[in-house]
Amino acid sequence: MSDNPIKIMIKSKLLSSITQTLRGIGKRMTERIWRLGTGTRLFFLTIFYSGESFKRFHLTLREIYFTGVMSLLIIVVSAFFVGMVLALQGYNTLQKYGSSEAIGVLVALSLVRELGPVVTALLFAGRAGTAITAEIGLMKTTEQLSAMEMMAVNPIARVVAPRFWAGVISMPILATLFSMVGILGGYIVAVPLIGVDDGAFWSQMQANVDFRADIINGVIKSLVFGVACTMIALFEGFDAPPTAEGVSRATTRTVVISSLAVLALDFVLTSFMLVI
Amino acid sequence: MDRTTIDLWVGIFVAFGVAAMLGLAMKVGNLTSSKIGPTYSVTAAFENVGSLKPHAPVKSAGVVVGRVDNIVFDSKKYEAVVTIKIDKRYVFPKDTFANIYTAGLLGEQYVGLEAGGADDTLKNGDKITQTQDAIVLEKMIGQFLFSKASESKADSKTEPSTKAVDAKSGRAKSTELGDAPF
Structure with missing residues (x-):
């Protein structure tokens, strides 16, 4: 009888901890859904206000320079090494089945269909996405965006839309460059280093890579990744709490969410493309 | 600007x-x-096309002379009608033989044309009458096993099959003991 109040206390403590956990989960979920809605609204606003980024195209050009041209080095170098490693690994396996001439097909198809768009998008999220988030987050922290609004300049039209279109334009170009440079890297390993026949390398590749089914689909993929990566980076920057910690967290989230979104979208797009 | x-x-x-x-x-x-200039198309009926696909190459003497245009199923005769487009530069006699071959052991399938000796030539819309189906590996293995079985049935009266089984199990046992590393 005497330990009854204690029991009740323990029970109530347990109950409150459970409700607290549930409340935390619910809060997180509503927070996510809230952010998803805000992000979607920002996306449509960006599309709506993007007229100015084409009318004053030098704004977009500047951003293409910062997101696209400045990413060239990392894209080209990593494409080269990815292509070389693909050729080495592929040769090692194909040789067991006596079909080492198919190395060109292996390198080209895996680059054009998958690795080109996906690795480019991942590198792009790390190289350009973080820069966009940090820049816009800092603009917000230093109240440049509010200052623009005070001067009747729409920050979405002036800051967000040019960066969005720059990302969407840059990504397919970077992805095709990645594929081409990767294939050249694979060629350098396969033909002069390993000694696969030069003609067989290219002719088997041409016989098995379809322009519409493989190359165009790869470009479509990279276009979708471009929209996703850029939009996530822009939204995270736009939504970042105006503190140093907030900007740093937003930058981290950009990389994490972009990478996950790219990989998930890749699966969805591939399944659609294989069905059609 | x-x-x-x-x-x-x-x-x-x-x-x-x-x-x-x-x-x-x-x-x-x-x-x-994939562009092969102006073409003319002929059809050929096969009982089985295997895994032949549209855009597969059509070869004669190993040279690509055309491409498979489309493959449809004829529900009256229960056979596959393959339309192939042949480059206008190449002319084939009317009694050309169409086969479905496989490139290598695991490669893709293609149509092979073997020219006959007729004076008339194939024209647009003609039909190749002499065809040979794709080789289906399961069918071949089935036929092989069937012929083997019928052979051994004839032999089995003279030689009991248990002997082979005994020999096999005996060998297995010996390797189990003899090849032990310790």
Whole structure:
């Protein structure tokens, strides 16, 4: 009888901890859904206000320079090494089945269909996405965006839309460059280093890579990744709490969410493309 | 509008992109090789086309002379009708023989044309009458096993099959003991 109040206390403590956990989960979920809605609204606003980024195209050009041209080095170098490693690994396996001439097909198809768009998008999220988030987050922290609004300049039209279109334009170009440079890297390993026949390398590749089914689909993929990566980076920057910690967290989230979104979208797009 | 160095760099960037796209289209893809000039189409009926697909090459003496245009199923005769497009430069006699071959052991299937000796030539819309189906591996193995079984049935009266089983199990036992590393 005497330990009854204690029991009740323990029970109530347990109950409150459970409700607290549930409340935390619910809060997180509503927070996510809230952010998803805000992000979607920002996306449509960006599309709506993007007229100015084409009318004053030098704004977009500047951003293409910062997101696209400045990413060239990392894209080209990593494409080269990815292509070389693909050729080495592929040769090692194909040789067991006596079909080492198919190395060109292996390198080209895996680059054009998958690795080109996906690795480019991942590198792009790390190289350009973080820069966009940090820049816009800092603009917000230093109240440049509010200052623009005070001067009747729409920050979405002036800051967000040019960066969005720059990302969407840059990504397919970077992805095709990645594929081409990767294939050249694979060629350098396969033909002069390993000694696969030069003609067989290219002719088997041409016989098995379809322009519409493989190359165009790869470009479509990279276009979708471009929209996703850029939009996530822009939204995270736009939504970042105006503190140093907030900007740093937003930058981290950009990389994490972009990478996950790219990989998930890749699966969805591939399944659609294989069905059609 | 003033020209800036940024314009130059973006121009170079876009030019690189276009060049890579062209490279992919011309050097890697089949945009150039799939075009075979003006063609004429003929049909051929097969009982089984295996895994032949549209755009598969049509070869004669190992040279690509055309492509498979489409494959439809004829529900009256229960056979596959394959329409193939042959380059206008190549003329084949009317009694040309159409086979479905496989490139290598695991390669794709293609149509092989073997010219006959007739004076008339194939024209647009003609039908190749002499065809040979794709080889289905399961069917061949089935026939092989069937013929083997019928052979051994004839032999089994003289030689009991248990002997072979005994020999096999005996050998297995010996390797189990003899090849032990310790």
